[in-house]
Amino acid sequence: MAEQDITPGTPEFDKMVFKLAGPITAANQTAFKFKDEPLTEIQPGVYVLPVLLQPEFNLFLVGAQLVGEDWVLGFSQATIENDNEVTDLTEPETTGQGLNQLGFRDPQVANELLQYFERLLTAGLGEWKLIK
Secondary structure, eight states: OOSSOOOTTSGGGGGEEEEESSOOOTTTGGGGOBTTBOOEEEETTEEEEEEEEOSSOEEEEEEEEEETTEEEEEEEOEEEETTTEEEEEOOOBOHHHHHHHHHHHOHHHHHHHHHHHHHHHHTTSEEEEEOO
């Protein structure tokens, strides 16, 4: 995963980010599909994908330049109006924070996302990094 083994579900994992090897673009955004759903560009340079939509909790995967010049995949929660209109996203959280939250709410989806990140890692599209 990173230089040291940090386990999902631990406080240390909150400090992990999945840093992309390069920017998400129209040409490569299909490589980032989760459950056959592509990332959608909602504004220039910001891509999102819902990973969990429940009445009391939702979580969106967010791909953007979130750490300096680095492109990372993180997570945000959304304000949803009229049952399907996303009107606002919270400030993105680290990849680890989002996965840890998801692990408490829906462990199956959290495991599917860990497999998703493993696929991206194997494909050379990104790597896990510990932020200080």
